[in-house]
Amino acid sequence: MAKWTAFPHTGDYPFDATSVKKHWSRLHAGDQEPLPKDAKVLEAWALFHNGEFQKAAEAGIKTGGDGLTVANKATSIYANYLEKKEKTKLELFMEVAERAGAQAAADPKNANAWYWQAYALGRYSQGISVAKALAQGLGGKVKDALEKAIKLQPKHADAHIALAAFHAEVIDKVGALIGGMTYGAKKDTGLKLFQEAIKLNPGSAIAMVEYANGLVMLEGDKKMKEATKLYEQAAATKPMDAMERLDVDMAKAELED
Numbered sequence: 001m002a003k004w005t006a007f008p009h010t011g012d013y014p015f016d017a018t019s020v021k022k023h024w025s026r027l028h029a030g031d032q033e034p035l036p037k038d039a040k041v042l043e044a045w046a047l048f049h050n051g052e053f054q055k056a057a058e059a060g061i062k063t064g065g066d067g068l069t070v071a072n073k074a075t076s077i078y079a080n081y082l083e084k085k086e087k088t089k090l091e092l093f094m095e096v097a098e099r100a101g102a103q104a105a106a107d108p109k110n111a112n113a114w115y116w117q118a119y120a121l122g123r124y125s126q127g128i129s130v131a132k133a134l135a136q137g138l139g140g141k142v143k144d145a146l147e148k149a150i151k152l153q154p155k156h157a158d159a160h161i162a163l164a165a166f167h168a169e170v171i172d173k174v175g176a177l178i179g180g181m182t183y184g185a186k187k188d189t190g191l192k193l194f195q196e197a198i199k200l201n202p203g204s205a206i207a208m209v210e211y212a213n214g215l216v217m218l219e220g221d222k223k224m225k226e227a228t229k230l231y232e233q234a235a236a237t238k239p240m241d242a243m244e245r246l247d248v249d250m251a252k253a254e255l256e257d
Contacts, residue, residue: 005082007051013241015049017042027241029201030158031073033112036066044070051242053078068103072096072116080123081246090127096120104145111153118145119162130173139183142166157201161210164193168214187218205247208234209254231255 020027020042024035027049036042040063047056053074060071079092100117107113122142125133133139146163149156167190171179179185194211201207212227212234234251237244 002088004054004078005084007053007082007242007246009242009245010051012245013050015046015241017046020046020049023240030156030204030206031112031115032153032156033069038063038066041065041067041070048074048077049241049243051245053082053242068099069110069112069116072100072103072112072120076116076119076123077243077246081250086127090124093120093124093127097124104148109152111149111156111159114145114149114152115156115159115162118142118149118159121145122162122166126169130169134170134174134183139166139170143184155200157197157204157207160193160197160200161204161207164190164197164214165210166190167193168217172217190214190218203237205234205237205239205244205251208237209247209251228255 017039021035036045040059044056044059044063044067047053047059048070056074057071057078060067060069060074063070075092075096079089079096083089083092097117097120100113100115100120103110104113104117118141121133121138125138125142143163143166146159146166149159150163153159167179167185167187170183170185171187171190173179174182176185176187191214194207194214197204197207198211208230212230215223215227215230231251231254235248235255237248239245239248
């Protein structure tokens with residue numbers, strides 16, 4: 001494995017297995033991952049929350065089982081925020097999609113196996129262009145996997161965000177008529193899912209950012225003021241770990257542009 005770009009705020013979030021366990025429900029409010037029983041999986045999560053994404057991914061793969069979820073999350077977050085090369089980024093997303101797909105096949109009741117498969121395919125789709133991804137049939141896979149994740153874990157805020165973003169992106173790219181008839185994308189469903197995600201995890205910077213983007217895609221420029229306010233709220237949230245710091249930094253960067 002090539003060396004990954006380091007998290008830029010190394011040392012700001014010094015978690016260990018004990019502190020991760022103590023703050024588990026807050027750290028996993030978005031993905032509702034159950035507290036692991038395996039000490040090695042917990043250690044891999046500590047690496048993830050510290051921002052040591054490559055080490056977390058390697059430890060998760062080595063442990064296997066529930067450790068694969070750590071590997072999938074660490075790889076996805078790294079690829080999304082820190083990987084500079086587009087080709088490598090897309091390769092990492094496909095790697096996660098395949099690994100999570102195999103995990104879902106082996107453990108079909110694992111909500112996060114479905115979620116990370118969908119997340120990785122969704123980000124891959126954005127990378128190659130949503131229109132191209134829809135033509136390849138990836139839209140249906142993303143939607144189905146996210147609906148499965150929500151059915152298995154109704155409080156999965158991140159899956160609500162991702163499914164809402166699916167509805168918004170499809171309508172934005174192909175229009176409401178084709179989006180609805182061909183891909184089952186609906187404006188009202190998208191808006192409702194965004195609102196549910198915010199209710200489930202009200203302090204989530206990424207939920208606010210994605211909701212802001214979705215509002216503009218679904219409602220147009222008339223919602224720009226509301227979207228900007230959501231970005232400002234996201235930028236003002238206090239991150240608890242490395243991933244949240246990357247979410248907040250992204251919101252700040254967008255406001256500065």
